[in-house]
Amino acid sequence: MLHLRHRIIWRARLGTFVAALGATVCGTALLLASPVSRSKASPAQVTFNRDIAPIMFRSCSTCHRPGEAAPFSLLTYTDAKRHARQIAEVTRGRIMPPWLPEPQELKFADEMRLSPAEIDLIQKWVGQGAVEGNPADLPPQPKFVQGWELGEPDMILKAEKPLILPPQGTDTYWNFIFRFPINETQWVKAIEIRPGDKQYVHHANLLVDREETSRRREAQPGAGFGGMEIRIESQVFDPDSHLLFWKPGTAPYPEPEGMALRLDKGTDLVLNTHLQPSGKTEVIQPSIGIYFTPHPATRFPMLLQLENDVKLDIPAGDKDFVVTDTFKLPLDVQLLAIYPHAHYLGKDIQAFATFPDGTGKTLIHIPQWNLNWQAVYRYAEPVTLPRNTVVTMRYVYDNSEDNPLNPNRPPIRVRGGNRSADEMCHLWLQVLPIHFDPEQGDPRRVLQEALARHNIENNPADFEAHYNLAAMLQAKGSVDGAIEEYLSALRLRPDDAVANNALAAALLSQGKPDRAEPYLVAALKARPDYFDAHYNLGNALAAQNDFAGAAEQFRLALQSQSNDANCEANLGSALAEMGRLSEAKTHFERALQIDPHHALAQENLQELQREMKEQ
Amino acid sequence: MNEFRKMVRLAAMVAFLSISTTGVAQSGYDLDGRNIDPLASSSGKVVVLVFVRRDCPVSSRYAPRIQQISDEHRHDANFWLVDPDKGDSADAVRKYLADYGYHLPALRDPNQALVKLAHVEITPEVAVFDQHRRLVYDGRIDNWYVDLTRSRPAATTHELEDAIRAALDGRPVARREVRGVGCYISDIE
Numbered sequence: 001m002l003h004l005r006h007r008i009i010w011r012a013r014l015g016t017f018v019a020a021l022g023a024t025v026c027g028t029a030l031l032l033a034s035p036v037s038r039s040k041a042s043p044a045q046v047t048f049n050r051d052i053a054p055i056m057f058r059s060c061s062t063c064h065r066p067g068e069a070a071p072f073s074l075l076t077y078t079d080a081k082r083h084a085r086q087i088a089e090v091t092r093g094r095i096m097p098p099w100l101p102e103p104q105e106l107k108f109a110d111e112m113r114l115s116p117a118e119i120d121l122i123q124k125w126v127g128q129g130a131v132e133g134n135p136a137d138l139p140p141q142p143k144f145v146q147g148w149e150l151g152e153p154d155m156i157l158k159a160e161k162p163l164i165l166p167p168q169g170t171d172t173y174w175n176f177i178f179r180f181p182i183n184e185t186q187w188v189k190a191i192e193i194r195p196g197d198k199q200y201v202h203h204a205n206l207l208v209d210r211e212e213t214s215r216r217r218e219a220q221p222g223a224g225f226g227g228m229e230i231r232i233e234s235q236v237f238d239p240d241s242h243l244l245f246w247k248p249g250t251a252p253y254p255e256p257e258g259m260a261l262r263l264d265k266g267t268d269l270v271l272n273t274h275l276q277p278s279g280k281t282e283v284i285q286p287s288i289g290i291y292f293t294p295h296p297a298t299r300f301p302m303l304l305q306l307e308n309d310v311k312l313d314i315p316a317g318d319k320d321f322v323v324t325d326t327f328k329l330p331l332d333v334q335l336l337a338i339y340p341h342a343h344y345l346g347k348d349i350q351a352f353a354t355f356p357d358g359t360g361k362t363l364i365h366i367p368q369w370n371l372n373w374q375a376v377y378r379y380a381e382p383v384t385l386p387r388n389t390v391v392t393m394r395y396v397y398d399n400s401e402d403n404p405l406n407p408n409r410p411p412i413r414v415r416g417g418n419r420s421a422d423e424m425c426h427l428w429l430q431v432l433p434i435h436f437d438p439e440q441g442d443p444r445r446v447l448q449e450a451l452a453r454h455n456i457e458n459n460p461a462d463f464e465a466h467y468n469l470a471a472m473l474q475a476k477g478s479v480d481g482a483i484e485e486y487l488s489a490l491r492l493r494p495d496d497a498v499a500n501n502a503l504a505a506a507l508l509s510q511g512k513p514d515r516a517e518p519y520l521v522a523a524l525k526a527r528p529d530y531f532d533a534h535y536n537l538g539n540a541l542a543a544q545n546d547f548a549g550a551a552e553q554f555r556l557a558l559q560s561q562s563n564d565a566n567c568e569a570n571l572g573s574a575l576a577e578m579g580r581l582s583e584a585k586t587h588f589e590r591a592l593q594i595d596p597h598h599a600l601a602q603e604n605l606q607e608l609q610r611e612m613k614e615q
Numbered sequence: 616m617n618e619f620r621k622m623v624r625l626a627a628m629v630a631f632l633s634i635s636t637t638g639v640a641q642s643g644y645d646l647d648g649r650n651i652d653p654l655a656s657s658s659g660k661v662v663v664l665v666f667v668r669r670d671c672p673v674s675s676r677y678a679p680r681i682q683q684i685s686d687e688h689r690h691d692a693n694f695w696l697v698d699p700d701k702g703d704s705a706d707a708v709r710k711y712l713a714d715y716g717y718h719l720p721a722l723r724d725p726n727q728a729l730v731k732l733a734h735v736e737i738t739p740e741v742a743v744f745d746q747h748r749r750l751v752y753d754g755r756i757d758n759w760y761v762d763l764t765r766s767r768p769a770a771t772t773h774e775l776e777d778a779i780r781a782a783l784d785g786r787p788v789a790r791r792e793v794r795g796v797g798c799y800i801s802d803i804e
Contacts, residue, residue, distance in 0.1 A: 071670060071671070071672040072670045081802070082670075082802050082803055083798070083799075083802050084799075084802050085799040085801060085802050086763075086798055086799050086802060090763055093762070095762060095763055095764055096763075098764065167678065167679045167715070167716065168679035168680070170768060199672070276676075277676065278672070278675060278676060279675040279676045279677065279678035279679060279715050280675070280678065280714050280715045280716065344768075370764060370765060372764055372765060373764065404761040404765065404767050405761070405765060405767065405768070406768075407768045409768075409769075409771060
């Protein structure tokens with residue numbers, strides 16, 4: 001009568017995102033005039049009011065206004081005049097507005113690039129003495145929304161503790177955890193990120209942590225934690241699919257129709273920030289505004305993370321170290337957004353698509369990478385990438401003394417890693433599977449499996465790739481293949497609790513409790529309060545008729561997680577097998593308290609009551 | 616020259632309450648409105664003028680570094696912070712000093728007389744005068760900034776400190792002028 005259950009644990013490798021700096025200006029240039037000649041502006045004369053104000057209002061004022069990221073305002077002629085030469089210089093050098101990608105056929109949304117004609121106009125205006133011009137020519141100042149840009153949010157969460165940013169020192173990478181205080185699942189249309197004082201936050205990435213894994217890194221609850229790159233684990237296949245990114249000048253992005261983000265009870269949102277000291281002590285306390293929607297998601301994009309960090313082994317002094325990677329898409333997708341990432345040695349960054357017919361298109365090209373201005377780039381229109389399209393990334397690194405941003409002087413050999421002095425070679429693609437057969441199941445699993453196989457090919461020692469491939473194989477019923485991959489993962493990390501437990505669960509599902517047992521013991525050695533491993537070990541022992549041992553394991557499981565109906569029901573079953581009927585009854589009843597519709601507990605309780613009557 | 620400067624100083628002492636907008640060559644105003652010639656007030660030490668704009672984030676990020684260098688040279692160099700923005704009140708400058716933890720004396724330079732004397736163009740830039748009041752260096756503090764959006768993890772050249780040491784040793788400075796990265800002073804003329 002004992003009903004065995006097991007849990008399958010899937011741990012995804014979700015985003016390891018990074019932050020960038022950027023506390024500089026995001027503006028255009030104006031020039032300065034000596035005496036303002038309002039009336040004498042001839043057609044050849046460039047004036048602020050007629051020629052420059054429209055450029056400035058469109059391309060500079062979004063950031064250059066009070067409360068925004070830029071260090072001074074550019075809203076009036078006087079503002080512009082106070083920075084005229086600087087504006088001329090930064091526009092000429094394309095430092096401002098900050099926009100790294102080269103022009104290309106596939107357009108991005110909200111491109112901040114000035115045209116050569118606009119830059120030329122600015123230079124002329126400055127050269128002619130930065131004349132104000134006819135007041136009648138001045139267009140109205142743009143209207144900016146004060147406060148939350150999408151209106152009052154449905155929920156505002158503020159970081160529990162601020163970060164005190166010291167006046168001096170290197171860039172700081174800090175993570176704030178927002179605990180989502182709601183008891184039922186909600187769908188989110190948009191999240192506006194307010195990173196605290198925008199002048200000192202270069203960029204911020206908001207990551208969804210569904211299993212509170214980041215909390216383990218806080219010294220005290222709410223304290224936040226340091227680190228440039230963070231990894232979030234997940235036990236179910238629920239791939240992160242949204243790029244929640246803030247940089248100066250970014251407007252909050254309402255998700256497209258049908259692509260709402262799910263937040264459940266217990267979900268944490270982790271804001272990964274990159275901050276730069278300002279010269280004085282700053283108090284940084286971000287908040288986020290959440291906008292709900294009643295409409296659950298109907299379309300499920302996925303973040304494909306291409307990376308080839310294993311190839312990053314850059315000799316000291318190498319000016320042109322090239323890393324490439326190619327990935328063939330296993331199904332048709334629409335590419336919605338792209339997010340390249342490297343650290344301080346990154347120089348020239350490119351990604352391109354080669355279509356099945358042999359033609360190709362550049363997806364992004366950044367000829368002078370600048371971590372400080374890294375960004376998520378959304379395409380103006382989704383880009384269709386048919387099945388068998390090959391996505392290639394090609395990153396060039398400069399580890400010589402000529403790279404002023406080189407963190408090591410003299411240069412040293414640099415390898416891939418999570419610290420800011422290590423390098424990275426990552427490219428995230430937000431893709432939406434299209435034209436797939438729903439009968440084939442979740443198309444994201446197909447993508448995930450292909451990606452895991454690809455990563456193993458790149459790096460046979462990639463633990464996560466083996467683990468994720470195993471989980472995908474198990475999910476589609478290829479348990480033998482899954483077991484093989486779990487074993488490969490465990491050869492790389494024999495003490496990994498999650499992998500040991502997952503392998504045991506696969507063996508249990510094949511009816512091999514004796515083979516599962518040692519892996520569960522290993523999992524519990526690594527993590528003694530691991531609920532799933534106690535639970536699975538209880539099942540393994542029960543399957544071998546060791547009901548006393550099983551009961552013991554179910555009790556230990558309940559010590560770390562008391563509200564589990566399955567575990568209560570199984571404990572009741574084990575006790576019943578041992579003839580301890582009244583104790584068993586208590587646990588079946590507890591299971592039904594937790595879940596009144598628990599079928600196993602109902603069935604077993606009825607049978608138990610029959611048996612108790614007979615006695 | 617020395618005679619002239621003494622006279623200027625005397626005049627300023629007599630007339631400090633009636634500050635004219637024309638100002639006096641080589642002098643600025645302290646935060647109580649007194650006309651001050653930083654070179655004349657420097658009793659035999661090297662003199663360093665540090666030019667900052669309150670609205671220039673590069674100037675501001677340098678504050679701890681400027682304070683440190685001036686502390687290290689407190690026995691042999693007199694540092695003055697100079698604000699060339701005529702729109703800045705003395706109270707605005709006081710608040711800026713407090714916010715950024717400065718304990719250097721500050722001068723307002725609304726007529727940019729000290730800017731001209733020092734040959735500087737950008738904030739932050741410095742001018743170093745030797746004990747004979749000769750300008751021996753003007754330009755950047757060091758090479759921390761590459762351009763307005765990129766700064767090195769740490770500076771690898773240290774022009775200000777090199778110039779102070781050269782001035783103290785009576786040696787010529789290797790490069791007399793190295794322009795800085797930051798905000799143009801001429802934009803606020």
